[in-house]
Amino acid sequence: MNQPPQQRKLGTGMYIMAWVMMIALLGTGFQQWYEDEFNPNQQPQSQQTQGLRExxxxxxxxxxxIVSGTINQQAVVFLLDTGATHVAVPSRLAQRLQLKRGLAQQVNTANGTATAYSTEIKHLSFGNISLHNVKASINPGMNGEVVLLGMSALKQLEFTQKGELLILRQ
Known part of the structure; x- marks a missing residue:
């Protein structure tokens, strides 16, 4: 039983369309899985306990x-870094966040000495924790979109590690 050419073309087109849709769905699913693996704290657990935000x-x-948060009400991703003196923002991201470059300064990084520029973040938040007027640096040598959440922010918080969990309190 041979099918007419028009039916064969329609069947082949539907077969190709099904494969394209399946690949697109798998790609979307993989992207979401990857984002969750990189940042398991996209919506961090927050609560109020004994008058402290946690x-x-x-x-x-x-x-x-790694935790999702905001700088001046714009979405960012933070990587907690107790080895960083200040919050460190990649230069391209700092431009998008409209952070003002201050004085140039030499900083020691994992990759050696670099030039960074002082700045101040008016409002920084993640979960229900909110910080104001945080000293930071704009680092032209940093690639990507991840902000290092250094000690200029972390010293304002109490933090405890229980097993694998890190609990931050304000």
């Missing part, structure tokens, strides 16, 4: 604490 963070697969 955020509980889970580590990612590389055992880093």
């Amino acid at each position: 955020v509980v963070l889970h580590p990612n697969r590389q055992h880093h604490y």
Whole structure:
């Protein structure tokens, strides 16, 4: 039983369309899975306990604490870095956030000495924790969109590690 050419073309077109849709769905699913693996704290657990605001963070697969938050009400992703003196913002991201470059300064990074520019973040938040007038630096040598949440912010918080969880309190 041979099908007419027009039916064969329609069947082939539907077959190709089904494969394209399946690949698109798999790609979307993989992208979401990857984002969840990189940042398991896209919507961090927040609560109020004994008059303190508390955020509980889970580590990612590389055992880093990454959390979604905001700088001046614009969405960013933070990587907690107790080895960083200040909050460090990549230069391109700083432009998007409209942070003003201040004085140039030499900073020591994992990649050696670099020039960064002082700035101040008016409002920084993640979960229900909110900080104001945080000292920061704009680092032209940093690539990507991840902000290092350094000690200029973290010293304003109390933090405790229980097992794999990191609990931040304000």
